[in-house]
Amino acid sequence: MSFLRRNRKEPEAPPPPVAVQEEVTAQSYSLKLSFVAKSSDGLRVMGDPNAIGTLPSIVEPLSQTPIEVIEPLPVEYAEAAPALERFNEMQQWVLARREVGPIGRHGLYVLEMTDALDMTVDTFICGLLHGETDTSGYPEYNAIVGGLASHFDELSGELIVRAVVGWGGKGLRGDTERIGQKLLSSLYQQVVASGFSLGEAEQARLPQAGLRSGLTCAHCGFEAQSASAFYCPKCGMRMVRS
Numbered sequence: 001m002s003f004l005r006r007n008r009k010e011p012e013a014p015p016p017p018v019a020v021q022e023e024v025t026a027q028s029y030s031l032k033l034s035f036v037a038k039s040s041d042g043l044r045v046m047g048d049p050n051a052i053g054t055l056p057s058i059v060e061p062l063s064q065t066p067i068e069v070i071e072p073l074p075v076e077y078a079e080a081a082p083a084l085e086r087f088n089e090m091q092q093w094v095l096a097r098r099e100v101g102p103i104g105r106h107g108l109y110v111l112e113m114t115d116a117l118d119m120t121v122d123t124f125i126c127g128l129l130h131g132e133t134d135t136s137g138y139p140e141y142n143a144i145v146g147g148l149a150s151h152f153d154e155l156s157g158e159l160i161v162r163a164v165v166g167w168g169g170k171g172l173r174g175d176t177e178r179i180g181q182k183l184l185s186s187l188y189q190q191v192v193a194s195g196f197s198l199g200e201a202e203q204a205r206l207p208q209a210g211l212r213s214g215l216t217c218a219h220c221g222f223e224a225q226s227a228s229a230f231y232c233p234k235c236g237m238r239m240v241r242s
């Protein structure tokens with residue numbers, strides 16, 4: 001028995017040597033995409049319709065193009081994301097944003113991919129702030145898009161406004177960072193100077209998405225991330241408790 005087992009374990013004869021294959025000629029393809037976004041801290045703004053209506057006029061003097069006001073995603077498109085390989089999210093995004101122009105769409109793409117915007121609650125007031133577009137109207141990689149993003153504070157119901165800028169694509173240019181930072185500061189200062197600002201917000205961003213509180217806004221259907229929310233971060237209406 002023992003010698004049989006030993007025999008079985010004996011390694012097989014090594015395969016005959018194969019001729020070393022010449023290296024195959026390869027065509028190389030690569031694509032480097034780079035996106036940069038910046039968001040300021042939040043400023044508290046009185047939550048009245050007058051103040052909200054003023055936001056586009058704050059961005060206007062700094063924009064080279066007419067301002068687009070891009071609303072937060074409707075509840076039925078809450079999963080929408082501009083991520084090409086996630087087909088369901090992408091399909092929702094296309095449906096939800098089909099009316100948005102090339103500059104707004106580029107802005108959403110850059111700022112959503114970098115998480116500088118959360119379009120489940122943010123309203124995005126957007127324009128082309130610097131640089132050129134291509135012949136189809138899409139901003140070049142070194143063009144800067146942005147403006148203001150706003151949502152409502154869940155506890156106070158105040159509007160929280162942030163300056164946001166973004167750029168990028170198939171390249172980056174050295175001086176874009178500096179110009180982007182300057183534009184971000186200008187936008188922020190303009191909100192401060194508008195007279196509607198009540199000061200800095202303690203927490204500009206919402207807690208991480210994906211939490212289930214079971215508390216849903218009766219007006220827009222948004223599910224608050226915290227069960228203690230008094231106001232809907234998306235539409236600013238008072239949450240109704242049953």
Ligand SMILES: [Zn+2]
Pocket residue numbers: 217218219220221222232233234235236237
């Ligand atoms: Zn709501």
